[in-house]
Amino acid sequence: MQIIHTIRELREWRKTAGRVAFVPTMGNLHEGHLALVREARQRADHVVVSIFVNRLQFGQGEDFDQYPRTLQQDADKLKGEGVAVVFAPDEKELYPRVEQRYNVEPPHLQNELCGAFRPGHFRGVATVVSKLFNIVQPEVACFGKKDYQQLAIIKGFVADLNVNVEIVPVDTGRASDGLALSSRNQYLSEAERAEAPRLYRELMAMAQAVKGGNLAYAELENTARAHLEAAGWAVDYIEIRHADSLEVAHAGDKNVVILAAARLGKTRLIDNIEVRQD
Amino acid sequence: MQIIHTIRELREWRKTAGRVAFVPTMGNLHEGHLALVREARQRADHVVVSIFVNRLQFGQGEDFDQYPRTLQQDADKLKGEGVAVVFAPDEKELYPRVEQRYNVEPPHLQNELCGAFRPGHFRGVATVVSKLFNIVQPEVACFGKKDYQQLAIIKGFVADLNVNVEIVPVDTGRASDGLALSSRNQYLSEAERAEAPRLYRELMAMAQAVKGGNLAYAELENTARAHLEAAGWAVDYIEIRHADSLEVAHAGDKNVVILAAARLGKTRLIDNIEVRQD
Known part of the structure; x- marks a missing residue:
């Protein structure tokens, strides 16, 4: 090499x-x-x-x-x-x-x-x-x-x-608890590292809801945001978007991606989950 | 082919x-x-x-x-x-x-x-x-x-x-009277075509002056513009610029380019002459 x-x-x-x-x-x-x-x-x-x-x-x-x-x-x-x-x-x-x-x-x-x-x-x-x-x-x-x-x-x-x-x-590499691998994970304190997988869990919950036919995207976004904020996160965004164009998703879009960025202390983490149903 | x-x-x-x-x-x-x-x-x-x-x-x-x-x-x-x-x-x-x-x-x-x-x-x-x-x-x-x-x-x-x-x-190809070759020359009427080489002549006069040590760039620009306007041209710009960066030339720059764009009737012509003295 x-x-x-x-x-x-x-x-x-x-x-x-x-x-x-x-x-x-x-x-x-x-x-x-x-x-x-x-x-x-x-x-x-x-x-x-x-x-x-x-x-x-x-x-x-x-x-x-x-x-x-x-x-x-x-x-x-x-x-x-x-x-x-x-x-x-x-x-x-x-x-x-x-x-x-x-x-x-x-x-x-x-x-x-x-x-x-x-x-x-x-x-x-x-x-x-x-x-x-x-x-x-x-x-x-x-x-x-x-x-x-x-x-x-x-x-x-x-x-x-x-x-x-x-x-x-x-595909995104993940720790066994679901946290997406990132260079910035090393900035996390022990307590923050233990809290960090919540971001993935919230995205997974939204993905399950969307797969189950829930079309109330704004409500899903607000719920996940509230959960994170209650656990001490500062949320930049949580959004459901069209998986290819990244335009705002409309109810009934077959392929979407749920994206989030949120800060734990000084560390900004991002993650996403695709939901493809075509 | x-x-x-x-x-x-x-x-x-x-x-x-x-x-x-x-x-x-x-x-x-x-x-x-x-x-x-x-x-x-x-x-x-x-x-x-x-x-x-x-x-x-x-x-x-x-x-x-x-x-x-x-x-x-x-x-x-x-x-x-x-x-x-x-x-x-x-x-x-x-x-x-x-x-x-x-x-x-x-x-x-x-x-x-x-x-x-x-x-x-x-x-x-x-x-x-x-x-x-x-x-x-x-x-x-x-x-x-x-x-x-x-x-x-x-x-x-x-x-x-x-x-x-x-x-x-x-290098720019030119007709025998100096007019720079351009697809847009075919838009010129016979009278305009006869007038068109004036643009090159004015640039040449400026280039001669610069080579001769004339550093009054603004004056040279204004004179050429006045000549063209008197002959019926609408001048977009005539400027002396640094030959490589195309930034506004300063007196004493070794390498400059004199650029012009001007309209004869509906036809917009451009031309330029480099003066390199390094």
Whole structure:
């Protein structure tokens, strides 16, 4: 496994590599990332994993400076997974002018759900993923469904800008108590960690209700929100949306996704469950 | 020479083509385009010319519907030029949802110079060129310096988004009286056509003055504007800018470009001259 830090070396390596599957990450890898890597390995001759904490997708007051940088541990985890290349550029390599002048601009969806609480976040994601695709030039790229809105936005720009990369969604990895795996789980205190699976349980209860034919989406959303708030959470949103377009779901939509973001103390957790009935 | 209408067939052809040079056009080809094709042929095994009148870059009230569509004549002109593929998609092929949701968004430069008179134009150009690059996946692409601001914006997004395409600028083709070759010249009446080279003459006079050390840029701009207006032109802008960044030039900048857009009757003409002294 090679660790490559520059675009030039990556492009040089790419010239003779065959079919490439790509897993972009911000490092601080956990089992959820490794599931993406294993999926990628099934789909190509070579797997490239990028590790880059992307300033562009962090807002004012977010945890960019504190975000864990753990390249050596990450590389150790990837060694046993059949990864060909870890691409770990520094900031100057991807943003040599500091300012990113040209951006991939998503539509209004970027300002909804998580976007309403993280202005500019999805523009930053779309732009850096676009840059990384242009550098790595993979045939396939794997993304977790845990970041469901991010996945929708990546699928969106790939389709709209005719990017020649197949996007493979991978199911959310979970702890045995249901908590979605996330780099941010490590910020949780012991008590918060014990409380955290409630988010998943509430989403599951909503999913069961929707599967059972309950069409009172607003009521379901309000009930789950009340449960979380009573347990000390600050809820950013809980919403039932169309599973593919992420538009507000209408009663009778066959495929929906229930998405939530909520804060426990200082830690913001997100999760979602798809309900597909077509 | 093949004429290909679909993305799928183009991608299929691309798999076995070697090094590709690309010339994106809106068709209605003239000698200026053929100069781009000849430059492209020097730089690759295969030349792809796209012909697509891109609705996205036309504003309200512009000539999208009237823009000449002359595929058969264009193909005839390209046959003798060693072109491998003419890519001529229809609108549904490039914009299957009609609406383009994700765009390549240029910085403020998109609202200056021509952009001040054509809102959305350069976003539309950057977006369609980005799409075409993703479809054709060329090693090299040739663009005319006649559309100098367009060239700057394409160079800009290629650099900022790490697009792996070498951009080759090609000098402006001119009629013997100096008029820059343009599809829109055919809209000129006989009298307008006789008057049209004045634009180039005024730019040349300014370039001579700058080369001679005249640093009174605003005065030079005002004089040229007055000459054109006295001859019946409506001037959108005449400006001296930094040749590479297109920022407003400062006295003493070594490399500048003098750009103008002005209307003769209903026809809007643009032209520019670089003055490089480094």
